[in-house]
Amino acid sequence: MRDSFVIAFSTYSRIPMPRVEWGERAMKYAICFFPLVGAAVGVCALLWVWLCGALGLTGLLPAAGLTALPLLLTGGIHMDGFCDTVDALSSHQTRERMLEILKDSHCGAFAVIFAGVWLLLYTAAVQSVNSLREAGLLALGFVLSRALSGLALANWKGARPSGMLQAFADASHRKAVTITMVVFLVLSAAGMLLLSPIRGGVALIAAGLAFLHYRHISYSRFGGITGDLAGYFVQLCELAVALALAFTAPLV
Numbered sequence: 001m002r003d004s005f006v007i008a009f010s011t012y013s014r015i016p017m018p019r020v021e022w023g024e025r026a027m028k029y030a031i032c033f034f035p036l037v038g039a040a041v042g043v044c045a046l047l048w049v050w051l052c053g054a055l056g057l058t059g060l061l062p063a064a065g066l067t068a069l070p071l072l073l074t075g076g077i078h079m080d081g082f083c084d085t086v087d088a089l090s091s092h093q094t095r096e097r098m099l100e101i102l103k104d105s106h107c108g109a110f111a112v113i114f115a116g117v118w119l120l121l122y123t124a125a126v127q128s129v130n131s132l133r134e135a136g137l138l139a140l141g142f143v144l145s146r147a148l149s150g151l152a153l154a155n156w157k158g159a160r161p162s163g164m165l166q167a168f169a170d171a172s173h174r175k176a177v178t179i180t181m182v183v184f185l186v187l188s189a190a191g192m193l194l195l196s197p198i199r200g201g202v203a204l205i206a207a208g209l210a211f212l213h214y215r216h217i218s219y220s221r222f223g224g225i226t227g228d229l230a231g232y233f234v235q236l237c238e239l240a241v242a243l244a245l246a247f248t249a250p251l252v
Contacts, residue, residue, distance in 0.1 A: 001029065002020075003020040003021065003025075004027070004028070004029040004030045004032065004033060005030075005033045005036070006018060006020045007020065007022060007027060007030040008030045008031065008032075008033035008034050008036070008037060009033070009036075009037060009040075011030070011077075012034060012037045012074060012077060012078075012146075013037050013040065013041075013073055013074050013075065014072070014073060014074065014075040015037075015040060015073065028173045028176075029173060029176060029177075031150045031153060031154070031177050032150075032176060032177055032180040032181075034146045034147075034149070034150045035143045035146040035147045035150065035180075035181070035184040035188075036143075037074070037146060038142035038143040038144075038145060038146040038147075039139075039142070039143050040073070041069065041070050041073050041074065041139075041142045042138070042139025042140065042141075042142045042143060043139065044069050044073060045066055045069055045070070045135055045138055045139050045142070046132060046135045046136065046139050048062070048065050048066060048069060048135075049062065049066070049129060049130075049131070049132060049134075049135035050132060050135075052065070053130075053131075053132075060123070060127075062127075062129075062130075063123050063124070063126045063127040063129070064123055066123075066126040066129060066138070067119060067122050067123045067126060070142065070238070077231060078230075078231035078232075078234040078235050079115065079118075079231070079235055080228070080231060081227060081228035081229065081230060081231020081232050081234075081235070082114070082115070082118065082231055082232045082234075082235040082236070083107060083111035083112075083114070083115050084101070084102050084104070084111065084228040084231075084232075085102065085228050085229055085231070085232035086110050086111055086114040086115075086232070087101055087104075087107075087108040087110050087111045088101040088102050088222075088228075089217070089221065090108075090110035090114075091108075091110075095221065095222060095223055098221065098222060099159060099160060099222060099226070102222075102226055102228045102229075118235060118239060121239060121242075121243065122238075122239050122242055124246070125239070125242035125243045125245065125246040126138065126242050126245075126246075127246070128245055128246040128249040129245065133195055133196065134199075134245065136191070136195050137192055137195050137196060137199060137200055137203060137241075137245055138241065138242065138245065140188045140191045140192050140195075141188075141192075141203060141207070141237070141238055141241035141242070142238065143184055143187075143188040144184075144185065144188040144189065144192070144204075144207055144237070144241070145207065145233070145234045145237035145238050145241070146184075146234065147181045147182075147184035147185045147188060148181075148185065148207065148211050148233070148237065149230050149233055149234055149237075150177060150180075150181040150184075151177075151178065151181040151182070151185070152211075152214065152215070152225060152230070152233070153177070153225070153230065154174045154177040154178045154181065155174070155178060156215070156218065156219075156224065156225050157223075157224040157225070158224045158225055158226065159218070159222045159223045159224035159225060159226045159229070160224075160226065189204055192204060198248060198251055199244070199245055199248040199249075199251070202244045202247070202248045203240075203241045203244040203245055203248075205244070206240035206241060206243065206244040207237050207240055207241055209240065210233065210236045210237040210240040211233070211237065213236070214229070214232070214233040214236070214237075217229075
């Protein structure tokens with residue numbers, strides 16, 4: 001289990017980890033620890049909000065920090081998938097050509113445009129996060145997005161037989177991953193509702209809609225999921241949660 005934990009954090013974060021052997025047994029359970037990467041990001045977000053409050057920082061800097069922290073801690077791996085996916089979707093090409101675009105290492109114009117839009121919307125949305133309770137809702141969203149992503153990986157078909165996501169899917173113990181993801185889903189959802197029934201509930205609905213969108217475009221446009229599509233979903237889900245918190249801020 002230690003090796004599985006290290007593999008999950010080595011793959012999906014830039015948090016320093018010891019070297020381990022990427023054996024089949026270790027990879028089988030690596031996705032089980034994927035939501036804990038989100039928990040680590042969430043803890044850092046909480047610490048940032050606390051620090052900004054302690055120093056009396058106001059204006060754009062606290063929100064910019066909340067935007068930058070997840071990208072820095074994950075190395076931008078999910079944003080990379082988001083950019084590749086919007087490039088592919090914006091091409092309006094055949095399924096085969098869009099899958100080729102996902103694998104292309106070059107950055108297209110649509111990737112730059114939509115990444116800028118994402119950053120603008122997310123930074124504006126997290127300006128509503130001014131307390132530790134609100135930061136807690138945002139932090140649990142990082143766990144929720146990864147739990148949903150892991151659930152999809154264990155149960156949805158892949159768009160192609162190769163790739164990093166498929167390597168994890170092939171090695172994963174599907175039953176163990178599914179049960180673990182459901183546990184993380186229940187815990188994160190319960191935590192959000194306890195912190196704020198209204199804002200937490202709306203954020204959960206927003207995340208659910210993002211998940212349904214992920215399923216729809218994956219199957220209808222690509223024939224299944226890929227690592228890039230999974231990254232696209234994580235970024236979209238986290239933006240949906242942040243926007244839900246922003247739009248419901250006047251209600252509480």
